[in-house]
Amino acid sequence: MTSLPALIAATRPDGDGEFHALVPDNWLQGRTCYGGVSAALAVHAARQAHPDLPPLRSAQIAFVGPLAGAIALRPTLLRQGRNAAFVRVEIVGEAGLGLSATFVFMRERESVIVQEADPAPVAAPAPDDVVTGGLAEVAFTQNFRFRDHSPAEARPPRWLRWVRLDAREALHPEVELMAIGDALPPAALRLAPARVPLSSLTWQVDLLGAIPANESGWWLLHAAADQAGAGGSSQRMAIWDGAGRQVATQMQSVALFG
Template sequence: MSVNNLIDPVTASGGPVTLQNAEGWMQGRTLYGGASALIAYMSAIRTFPDLPPFRAGQVGFVAPIGAEFEIHSEIVRQGRNVAQLRSEIRSGGQVALTAFWLFGTSREANAVHPAPYPQPDPGRPEDSLPTDTSRAPEFLKNNYDVHYTADRAKADVPIIRRWTRLKEPSGLDPVAELILMGDTLPPSAARIMQRPGPISSINWSFNLLDPQPTTRDGWWLAETASDHADQGYSSERLRLWNADGKQMLSGIQAVAIFG
């Protein structure tokens, strides 16, 4: 299932949506989080096309989302510079995803503090080696190239960094592609689990650092890093850099750890 097939059924009028061949974007019994967030985002911008540049999103993964669902987007408030929207996906009559989107016009900078380049040096994606995705979730092995970085974290360190890109050009605008890509890697707490068990994202909050993100040959450097894990949950940092080391997205996520 191509990216276009994933978003083409999402219209400005909202309402019922049926995805064809959705299994290609599944993660267990639900759509991959980045795919469901993208669907919600496309609903927002198609329903309200005259918005300022996108700045931030807050997504709650409430329940599994299958091939059939309903979607609705609304403006919560639109001021002179900032518009705030809400999107909701309902499955089986219940809320399955809720998202809050922030759009804002650019202003003359009154504070400048560039995000740091990734450390240690991840190398270049052109020189990287592919990972084995044969046991990965369906969405990952079907749709993504995933390569190792030049640096390799120790086995007991909860950090995962990989070069990632879509196997086929998406045709998406760069912001939509980042939303699709931003939750690609598994939570890094998986590296320090003491017993086998499932792990599941609960939410995802992120800021877009450049309203016109760009990269080279589709490659993005993705990172998940656990800041704290205990009592069945992990607080994870999610970051994306472009192929030249400029950070494009900064996020945080709550993850449930079972087993």
């Protein structure tokens, strides 16, 4: 198996502004690269192309098509201001454009408006807690450990789950967070009488400041479906770190094929 740190380390520039990587089978979700890892690779490419970027503040990601095998990452600086920079990254594979992302990097500033985010609703697992691994039929989940707190009959349907990468050495915190952030199944899946095909269409991540150090490696993910029907679902999501600090809010649009 190829770990995420190894995959990031093997991503190389070609001298013409592109970066190249090879998506291994253990990071696939069906016939495409797991969305969190393709987004993590995109953040890595943006930072490698522009090393002086301030902290990541927002990401708007469109999953355009499948990505597998050899891929090319193309970062483009759209605008650089005094406080914020906008970077677009496109990832292209054998089937064409697979991901288009726009990242906003912005320096922190003093603000007269302050509202604290909600703390994590459950505590992180202790080191000796029993946690579960991934699902054999979903390849990318084999790279994670999970501790579930999802209520069985919750309405609206939702997931609440601690997630940890098996290997996270030397990862940039933003790369790790993007890799973690899409690790839950869509919340609408809990309404299905049987397993049905689903696919993320768009994903927005808003960071609540620079990502603090997360020594435990545990991240709490929450996803709740606002609506499902007519072939699609919309859901709201959140991420807390191992100390219970909320670090991001998210929204996602999901295609339903059954």
